[in-house]
Amino acid sequence: MTTTxxxxxxxxxxxxxxxxxxxxxxxxxxAAMAVPIALSGGHxxxxxxxxxPMALDDGPATTTSRVDxxxxxxxxxxxxxxxxxxxxxxxxxxxxxxxDSGGSGLVDGSxxxxxxxxxxxxxxxxxxxxxxxxxxxLPEYHEGDDLWVHDVSRLRDLPTDTGTWQLVLQWHxxxxxxxxxxxxxxxxxxxxxxxxxxxxxxxxPLRPDDTLDVVLHVxxxxxxxxxxxxxxxxxxxxxxxxxxxxxxxxxxxxxLKLGLYRDPAITQDSSMTTxxxxxxxxxxxxxxxxxxxxx
Numbered sequence: 001m002t003t004t005x006x007x008x009x010x011x012x013x014x015x016x017x018x019x020x021x022x023x024x025x026x027x028x029x030x031a032a033m034a035v036p037i038a039l040s041g042g043h044x045x046x047x048x049x050x051x052x053p054m055a056l057d058d059g060p061a062t063t064t065s066r067v068d069x070x071x072x073x074x075x076x077x078x079x080x081x082x083x084x085x086x087x088x089x090x091x092x093x094x095x096x097x098x099x100d101s102g103g104s105g106l107v108d109g110s111x112x113x114x115x116x117x118x119x120x121x122x123x124x125x126x127x128x129x130x131x132x133x134x135x136x137x138l139p140e141y142h143e144g145d146d147l148w149v150h151d152v153s154r155l156r157d158l159p160t161d162t163g164t165w166q167l168v169l170q171w172h173x174x175x176x177x178x179x180x181x182x183x184x185x186x187x188x189x190x191x192x193x194x195x196x197x198x199x200x201x202x203x204x205p206l207r208p209d210d211t212l213d214v215v216l217h218v219x220x221x222x223x224x225x226x227x228x229x230x231x232x233x234x235x236x237x238x239x240x241x242x243x244x245x246x247x248x249x250x251x252x253x254x255x256l257k258l259g260l261y262r263d264p265a266i267t268q269d270s271s272m273t274t275x276x277x278x279x280x281x282x283x284x285x286x287x288x289x290x291x292x293x294x295x
Contacts, residue, residue, distance in 0.1 A: 074235070076290025077150065086286065087138055087279040094119040097277070098258075099135040106133045106259075113259060120154075120275040123259040127267035133259030138279055140253035141171070145220045148286045149256070152276040153212045155186075159268045160206045162187045165197070166262035168212065168272060173250040180257075181250050182218060182229065193231060195244035203231055203238045208270075215291055217283070222249045235291055 081088040089097045095115045107113075109129030116122045123132040141147055151169060159166070170183040179197030186192075186206055191214075193201040203214075213235070219228040227248040231239040248254070256279070260272055280286045 074291070077287055079287060081150075081278045081280060081286045083280065083285050085280070087136065087277070088286075089119075089121075089274075089277045094121070097137050099137050105131075106135070106257075107131065109264065110260075116273065118273070118275055120273040121258070122271060122273045124269075124271040125260045125262065126269050128264050130264045131259065131261040133257050133261060136256050136258055136277060136279070138256050140174075140255045141218075141220045141249075142253050143221055143249060146281055147218050147220070148215070148280050148283055148288055149218075150215045150276065150278040150286050150288070150291060151212060151258075151274065152214075153272050153274040155206075155208060155210050155212065155270070155272050157268065157270045158186060158206075158208050158272065159266055159270060160186050160208050160210075161189050162263075162266055164263040164265060166260070166266065168260060169214075170257050170261065171218065171248070171254040172257050174253050174255075175251055178250070181244065181246065181248050181254060182216075184212075184214065191233070193229060193239060193242070195248075196246045196250070199245050201231075201239050201242060203233055213291075215286075215288060218248055220248050220254060222247045232291070 080090045082091065087097065098121065108131045110123070110125045110132035113121055113123050113132055113134050121134060123134075125132050153168065155168075158168075164187065166186045167180075167183045168186055170180040172180045179194070181196055183194045183197075184191060184203075185194045185200070189205055189207075191203040191206040191212070193203060213233065215232040217228070217230040219226065221227040224243050224245050224247050227244055229239065229242045229244060229248065230237075231242075258274060258277065260270070278286045283289065
């Protein structure tokens with residue numbers, strides 16, 4: 001069963017703040033406790049906000065079977081992230097987490113993104129098309145704000161060997177033109193973090209049918225010295241304390257866009273299905289301790 005989002009009508013308007021969601025409890029590091037958190041501003045800091053390492057048993061093995069060292073973390077990450085103002089597609093109706101009033105400019109040459117059983121948001125983009133995106137129901141981020149995001153997305157036939165631009169996630173500036181200050185790009189067989197289309201930071205190999213499991217921490221600032229991006233992939237640190245040379249803000253605010261956006265010169269059909277998107281102002285608010293152990 002699929003549900004098609006209606007075509008939006010205001011292409012350049014950034015999303016309005018989403019409804020604050022208050023749920024009863026959060027499970028962090030195996031202990032249940034209430035975590036009231038408001039998504040209403042950041043904690044200015046130019047230093048990387050690295051969560052504590054996940055506790056693992058270092059004692060002698062009692063079995064010869066192969067053990068996944070990240071299994072405990074993945075199980076913890078699968079729990080809903082809860083708290084006042086925390087965004088998590090695993091809580092409530094999946095489709096309600098996305099704003100479909102952001103404008104027809106979110107779709108160019110592609111069918112509208114659809115909510116599919118699983119659940120997930122599927123972005124299908126035919127050869128020659130330019131974009132298929134949605135706006136998560138999140139506020140705009142400003143100078144001094146912090147944001148933690150956990151994105152899990154399955155790729156299908158994505159041309160990861162392309163030598164041209166292809167985005168799978170981006171924070172866009174208010175202005176309607178120009179490359180975004182923060183983007184995850186796929187190409188040359190790699191996943192990369194780009195700053196205004198340049199300063200390509202390598203985040204590891206990428207294949208056409210991989211599942212992306214990425215945690216990003218962004219400290220928003222127009223100052224390169226204050227702006228910080230940290231990235232974990234598959235539970236391992238890939239980039240810590242990075243100061244993008246053009247900052248993480250280009251004007252008054254950034255907003256998150258999810259989906260595929262690529263050079264229309266790409267002729268291959270492909271798709272991406274996002275099965276989990278979590279966002280919050282702190283590592284604890286998105287259960288990051290279970291998914292970002294230190295290397």
